[in-house]
Structures are given as structure tokens and as C-alpha cells.
Amino acid sequence: MITNCKLTVLAENKTTQTKYKVEHGLSLLIQADNNSYIFDTGKTNLFQQNALIMNKSLSEIDGVILSHSHYDHTGGLEFLYNKQVYLHSSFFNKKHKKINGKNVFIGIRYIEKHYKNRNNLHFNYIKDNNDLANNIKIISNFKNNDAQDYFYVQKGSDIIKDTFEDELVMTIKTDKGLIIITGCSHNGIIPIIKKCIAEANSHNIYALIGGFHLSKLKESEVKKIAAQIDKFKIQNIGISHCTGDALIKYLSHGNVFNFNTGDIFTINE
16 A cells, blocks of 8 residues: 655646646646656646746656646646656547537647657557556546537547547555545546546545536536535545536535645645
């Protein structure tokens, strides 16, 4: 089991600390025993700017995990060099969002070859699940029961509804329980939690951290999801990015907190 773990928000929509800048996006620094990873890179190189203010070195990280290929989670990739990058095998399919009746491109900025040649990035493609290190995993292939009708993906010459087959989630088994780290939870936070529990063979969730993509839902729907989350008896829930403001009002179990730029969540440190 992982005994020491620290999660630091490098970039996110909000902050309570004026020394940090914010943007619509998400980037986390994950430090687990002797391993360290960047989980998503935000929209720009803001994650690096904030890391400098935090006196955090990103030069020796073991890898970069990209939760999905929307611009607000991948824009900072072009500012990284010589890194191992973990992403789903369908990651480079072009992503769109319907805005005012028009399909607007919202995917990763460049094609795969650009990052390989310019940034010397090595891509590790995930098709199912992958062990990053002992007790650290990438989980994928969720059962999407709620594909949003305004997100689309291009496959060949067709633009179809996006079921987010490229979505990845990170899990860490600690001596206090499982940590689940999400980017946007486009596949639905409940199916994601269930899949992570099944893969870990444990119902003991110490922390659920990240974006849950509930900001566009009616408050009555968020309330129902909160009741479902409560059933998992999660000890700590850190809310970021696209979760919205309603969920925190309705969760009644565990330590629930906003997890914004500059915030830190630690275990045994």
C-alpha cells in the first residue's frame, strides 16, 4: 500500500490564495511515496507558473496522465518535454461541442506527430486498465449511461455523439483506503466510482478528488447524485473544476471541501 501521498492543485478554476493565477481547466500534481505524476495539464502553461510559485519541480515526474482530450485538460501539454504520457488509444479523435447550433472544436490543439517530434513526448496508449506503479492504476472503459447531447467526436468523416471512450481515471491504494482522481467524469461520477471499486476489490474509499461534471445539471438532479455518492461512505471528497456549486450543499457524509488552485490534500505527511 501507498503510505505517503500528496495531491496539489497546480491549476483550476478558482483559488482562495491571491498569489496563484487561475483558468478554466484542471491540473494536479500527484506525489505517492517515491512516484510523482501530473494529472492533466490545464488550458495553458499556468500549471508550470503556479508550480514555480509553490517551489514544486516538475522536471523529475514519472509521467503525465491525460483524463480526456478536451482543451482545458490538455493545453499545457505543449509546454512539457521528454515525458512519458499516458492516454487512451482513442485520445486523438477530434472533439467538438455544439454551441448555438454549431459544432465548435474543443479538442487537443495538435496532432500526435507534433508532440512526438517537437516535444519528444512518448505516448503510452491505454485500452483498458494500466498499472503505473505498485498500487497506482489508470482505469478506463466505463459504462456511459449519460452521454451529453452537446458533446461530439469525429471518427473518420462522421461526427457522432461523444461517449468519452477516451476518459481515464487514476486510483491509488493507500493504507487508509482508495483514492479516486477524476478529470471531468464525463462518463458519470457514479459509474466511475463503481468501476474503481470493482477494480480495487474494495469499498473503502478514502478520497474522491476532481471534477464531476455536474455544473450544467438542475439542482434537483445534483441532489439525487449526492444521495448516491453518500451511499459509498467516502471519507474525503475534494470538489474541483466542472463540479459546480450545488453538490457540496447536499453531500452529508465525510469531509467535503472545495479543492482549488494551490490547495493540498495529504495522507500521512
